[in-house]
Amino acid sequence: GQQVMQIPQYQHVQEGEDFTTYCNSSTTLSNIQWYKQRPGGHPVFLIQLVKSGEVKKQKRLTFQFGEAKKNSSLHITATQTTDVGTYFCAAGTHDYKLSFGAGTTVTVRA
Amino acid sequence: DTAVSQTPKYLVTQMGNDKSIKCEQNLGHDTMYWYKQDSKKFLKIMFSYNNKELIINETVPNRFSPKSPDKAHLNLHINSLELGDSAVYFCASSHGTGGGQPQHFGDGTRLSIL
Numbered sequence: 001g002q003q004v005m006q007i008p009q010y011q012h013v014q015e016g017e018d019f020t021t022y023c024n025s026s027t028t029l030s031n032i033q034w035y036k037q038r039p040g041g042h043p044v045f046l047i048q049l050v051k052s053g054e055v056k057k058q059k060r061l062t063f064q065f066g067e068a069k070k071n072s073s074l075h076i077t078a079t080q081t082t083d084v085g086t087y088f089c090a091a092g093t094h095d096y097k098l099s100f101g102a103g104t105t106v107t108v109r110a
Numbered sequence: 111d112t113a114v115s116q117t118p119k120y121l122v123t124q125m126g127n128d129k130s131i132k133c134e135q136n137l138g139h140d141t142m143y144w145y146k147q148d149s150k151k152f153l154k155i156m157f158s159y160n161n162k163e164l165i166i167n168e169t170v171p172n173r174f175s176p177k178s179p180d181k182a183h184l185n186l187h188i189n190s191l192e193l194g195d196s197a198v199y200f201c202a203s204s205h206g207t208g209g210g211q212p213q214h215f216g217d218g219t220r221l222s223i224l
Binding site for chain 2: 099100
């Protein structure tokens with residue numbers, strides 16, 4: 001099935017700093033979705049990107065879809081303790097599946 | 111007014127037992143899924159049903175059998191539980207099929223095999 005590589009696996013961030021997590025595929029994607037899972041919680045849908053080069057923002061979160069629709073990134077500015085959790089990218093393919101990346105687990109130092 | 115609800119939330123049982131997990135969604139979605147999340151947080155699709163028809167059946171041991179009595183319900187029965195089955199099992203739902211639509215997840219069922 002579709003393989004989506006997500007890096008880094010872990011991100012330790014000082015409160016107030018920025019960080020970025022990346023998602024890469026070897027094939028063109030129909031769309032990419034991002035989810036957040038808080039510790040002990042369930043994945044929660046954040047956003048979907050469909051168009052080549054698309055950029056969307058949600059407050060301090062900026063999501064980008066690459067021009068070739070093979071990669072995506074999530075950039076968080078001024079990290080807060082509420083940003084703790086695991087961020088997953090998920091690649092939409094044409095065979096009904098959503099293939100999840102391995103996730104980036106974020107911890108924040110106050 | 112829970113959107114996707116799973117029961118039970120915790121399941122502790124012994125190796126060799128048979129158990130079931132139930133899932134219901136009140137979002138009016140026509141597609142439902144079962145995922146397995148291991149200790150490294152990797153989310154792997156197991157099954158998907160669209161309007162009660164099985165559309166995704168990944169490489170899962172045949173000890174796992176899903177059943178969808180209607181499009182709002184998707185249950186998972188597991189026979190002869192093994193230690194490796196210990197994981198969190200998430201039910202999810204979406205409009206249409208999974209590749210292009212956001213999915214809504216339940217709270218998960220934490221299965222521990224003794």
